[in-house]
Amino acid sequence: MKNLREDAFRIIKSSIDSVLPEKAIQQELENLSLEDNIHIVAIGKAAWRMAKAAKEFLKNKVKDGIVITKYGHSQGAIGGLQIYEAGHPIPDENTIKSTKKAIELVENLREDDVVLFLVSGGGSALFELPVEGVTLEDIKKVTDMLLKSGANIVEINTVRKHLSRVKGGNFAKLVEPAKIYSLVLSDVLGDRLDSIASGPAYPDSTTIKDVEKIIKKYDLQLSEKILQALKSETPKHLNNVETRIIGSVTKVCESAAKIAQHLGYNTIILTTTLDCEAKEAGSFLASIVREEKEKERPLNTPCAIILGGETVVHVRGKGKGGRNQELVLSAARGIKGYQEVLIASVGTDGTDGPTDAAGGIVDGETVNRLQSKGIDVENVLNDNDSYHALQSIDGLVITGPTGTNVNDLTFILCN
Ligand SMILES: Nc1ncnc2c1ncn2[C@@H]1O[C@H](COP(=O)(O)OP(=O)(O)O)[C@@H](O)[C@H]1O
Numbered sequence: 001m002k003n004l005r006e007d008a009f010r011i012i013k014s015s016i017d018s019v020l021p022e023k024a025i026q027q028e029l030e031n032l033s034l035e036d037n038i039h040i041v042a043i044g045k046a047a048w049r050m051a052k053a054a055k056e057f058l059k060n061k062v063k064d065g066i067v068i069t070k071y072g073h074s075q076g077a078i079g080g081l082q083i084y085e086a087g088h089p090i091p092d093e094n095t096i097k098s099t100k101k102a103i104e105l106v107e108n109l110r111e112d113d114v115v116l117f118l119v120s121g122g123g124s125a126l127f128e129l130p131v132e133g134v135t136l137e138d139i140k141k142v143t144d145m146l147l148k149s150g151a152n153i154v155e156i157n158t159v160r161k162h163l164s165r166v167k168g169g170n171f172a173k174l175v176e177p178a179k180i181y182s183l184v185l186s187d188v189l190g191d192r193l194d195s196i197a198s199g200p201a202y203p204d205s206t207t208i209k210d211v212e213k214i215i216k217k218y219d220l221q222l223s224e225k226i227l228q229a230l231k232s233e234t235p236k237h238l239n240n241v242e243t244r245i246i247g248s249v250t251k252v253c254e255s256a257a258k259i260a261q262h263l264g265y266n267t268i269i270l271t272t273t274l275d276c277e278a279k280e281a282g283s284f285l286a287s288i289v290r291e292e293k294e295k296e297r298p299l300n301t302p303c304a305i306i307l308g309g310e311t312v313v314h315v316r317g318k319g320k321g322g323r324n325q326e327l328v329l330s331a332a333r334g335i336k337g338y339q340e341v342l343i344a345s346v347g348t349d350g351t352d353g354p355t356d357a358a359g360g361i362v363d364g365e366t367v368n369r370l371q372s373k374g375i376d377v378e379n380v381l382n383d384n385d386s387y388h389a390l391q392s393i394d395g396l397v398i399t400g401p402t403g404t405n406v407n408d409l410t411f412i413l414c415n
């Protein structure tokens with residue numbers, strides 16, 4: 001007899017472990033064989049682990065360096081490197097302060113200097129210096145508006161890049177004439193390098209025209225000052241940058257599939273680019289479960305159906321939650337009453353929305369359990385309050401900050 005819940009936690013733990021950055025960083029550095037005069041700049045939720053791995057490999061070749069990560073994501077000193085924590089998903093004073101320190105570190109470098117730029121998702125909030133005339137308060141307001149608009153990360157970052165002195169290739173310009181080797185953990189579907197952490201060292205493929213379209217599409221109410229600031233263009237060509245992707249959602253899905261197979265499940269990866277509204281994804285997953293339960297399609301049971309991606313949430317309510325928690329709760333409605341099935345969804349960074357949970361896990365009993373506590377799923381979803389609902393029935397997945405960040409892993413286990 002399978003213990004689906006136990007297996008789900010094993011799949012989550014082992015697949016996230018498989019995308020921790022250490023091994024990939026060291027492999028890349030072996031291939032690069034960098035000389036001395038290396039300056040490390042690491043940004044994003046995985047910055048600390050990435051920098052630590054790089055420093056351990058490069059040792060005294062590293063002249064200096066800086067790590068800028070989210071609060072609670074650093075794990076102590078890394079010989080000689082400056083370590084900062086700052087606000088995410090909304091930037092704060094520490095974002096600006098640490099970004100200035102990073103600029104100080106690179107602005108007077110010479111041609112024979114090398115910046116090892118370690119990039120991971122979260123960098124957009126953690127690495128920011130607004131263009132002339134725009135304040136931190138302005139950036140906070142625009143970020144909040146964008147995050148709640150239902151815009152996807154490529155669209156969100158298209159706007160952010162055009163308000164920044166470091167995003168959209170601008171950081172690479174500040175590093176000139178020194179060279180940048182950029183190692184990137186991708187948390188953007190399709191691995192768009194100009195979108196991951198808003199591509200500080202990658203030529204920007206988005207334009208002012210794209211920004212205008214996004215403002216219209218999401219009916220963003222921006223002040224005249226911001227609209228003016230959004231009229232400056234980002235660099236489209238850079239000569240001093242080499243970039244490599246060292247991890248992505250594909251890898252986490254493949255690992256999950258391997259582990260599930262090992263645990264005795266027939267396994268399929270349905271997609272690595274799930275990107276619709278979280279609630280809709282939940283309904284779709286429930287329909288797959290029904291097909292499995294009624295007709296054993298597409299796989300014979302026991303089976304694991306795996307998806308990777310990043311859904312979006314139009315946050316309209318006042319509750320607490322995240323896209324993974326909302327997805328599974330939505331799915332719970334459609335699998336009500338079924339035995340021997342579960343659906344889990346987690347952010348590989350360990351943080352789903354502004355909560356301390358990585359995601360959620362539901363089964364055929366979830367809706368009834370909530371009902372017996374007087375909680376109505378529809379009300380919860382309307383108020384975007386998935387966190388409290390799942391918390392009340394032991395439906396949260398809590399991992400703490402994982403030190404990596406490669407989008408979200410979602411799967412069905414069916415016996
Ligand atoms: N109460 C809520 N319920 C569901 N989703 C939410 C809620 N509040 C915020 N979110 C979603 O969480 C997203 C940010 O989540 P987070 O996991 O931190 O993203 P990322 O890992 O991509 O930085 C926002 O874009 C928003 O859509």
Ligand SMILES: O=C(O)[C@@H](CO)OP(=O)(O)O
Pocket residue numbers: 045089120121122123124125153157187188195196197198405
């Ligand atoms: O920094 C960012 O722009 C995004 C994508 O890379 O990351 P996150 O969604 O984790 O904030």
Ligand SMILES: [Mg+2]
Pocket residue numbers: 121153187310
């Ligand atoms: Mg993201």
